[in-house]
Amino acid sequence: MGRGNLTDCEWARLEPHLPKNVGRGGRRKDHRQVIDGILFRIRTGIPWRDLPRRFGSWQTCYDRHRRWSADGTWERIFRSVLADADAEGRIDWSMVGVDSTGCRAHQHAAGACQQAPRRVGKPGRSVQQRPDEAIGRSRGGLTTKIHLAGEGGLRLLAVLVTPGQWGDARQMIAILERIRVPRPAGGRPRTRPDHLSGDKAYSSRQNRRYLxxxxxKHTIPERRDQQTHRRRRGSYGGRPISFDPARYVRRNEVERLINRLKINRAVSTRSDKRAYVFHGTVTVASLRLLRT
Known part of the structure; x- marks a missing residue:
């Protein structure tokens, strides 16, 4: 087993959720070898053509990663593994944090063609397809922003990619709407955490009304300008926002989750041209965080 490859324990958790059908042209390449190649590329950030030969053809690894990102296979695998972790009691719903991080877009991420190749197919409805390809210009140049929700055990629950100049407050509802953990025993998927934490960027009337x-329950500090505006309105400004500093300390958990995600160089620096492919890259990197 090479460095960074799937361990036997990780493969045992992942294998039941992989596609079983056989495509046209014969038997598919071994899933484990191809996934090891995809993980190697995500961890190191190298171009696909530079994949070592022990992973087989680089074209096979690239095509399967792009196809599974387009049809939502990575998303379904992630939710299935997440459901197993929840059934085993390894998901901490007592505190879920929301945050975002910016990723510099490499020059190879620019210049995506208008239409995807026919052999890959159009992205499904469950996949995020954006006309702007989630690349925007901010202070750091061309960047992409990753919005995510993570639980206390440093595991990702939902992810959303947007252009780098987009604000955080308007994406909080979209992130929470993407939390959907199935229940293997039956019943509706779990979509609601017990408590939510976020920084001042998520403080808005719309977000608090939604929560x-x-x-x-939520712990989101109020911005200073919002405090001044509320006091200026007097009794019409409403009650002061309740804030628990002891709970707010746990906001470092989602920041540590971002640190663990950006250890993967293909996540910290985006080189994927398509937004849905980069979304799949972040999803695959998140699968490694579910192993414990």
Whole structure:
């Protein structure tokens, strides 16, 4: 087993959720060898053509990663493994944090063609397909922003990619709507955490109204300008926002999760041209965080 490859324990958790069907042209290449090649590329950030020969053809690894990113296979595998972790009691729903991080877009991430190749197929509805390819210009140049929700055990629950100049507050509801953990024993998927934490960037009336409607307790500090505006309105400004500093300390968990994600060089520096392919790259990197 090479450095960074799937361990036997990780493969035992992942194998039941992989596609079983056989495509046209005969038997598919061994899933484990191809996934090891995809993980190697995500961890090192090298071009696909520079994959070592022990992983087989680089074209096979690239095509399978792109196809599974387009049809939502990576997303389904991630939710299935997440459901197993939840059934084993390894998901901490007592505190879920939301945050974002910027990723510099490499020059190879620019210049995506208008239409995807026919052999890959159009992305499915469950996949994020964006006309701007989630590349925007901010202070750091061309960047992509990853918005995510993570639980106390440093595991990712939902992810969303947007252009780098987009704000955080308007993406909080979209992130929470993407939390959907199936229950293997049956019943509706779990979509609501017990408590939510976020920094001042997520402080807005719309977000707090949404959290109250869904009965989600939250710890989000109020911005200074919002405090001044509320006091200026007097009794019409409403009550002061409740804030628990002891709970807010746990916000470091989602920041540590971002640190663990960006250890992968293909995540910290984006080189994928398509937004849905980069979304698949982040999803695959998140699968390694579910192994414990």
């Amino acid at each position: 109250r409607r869904r009965q989600i």
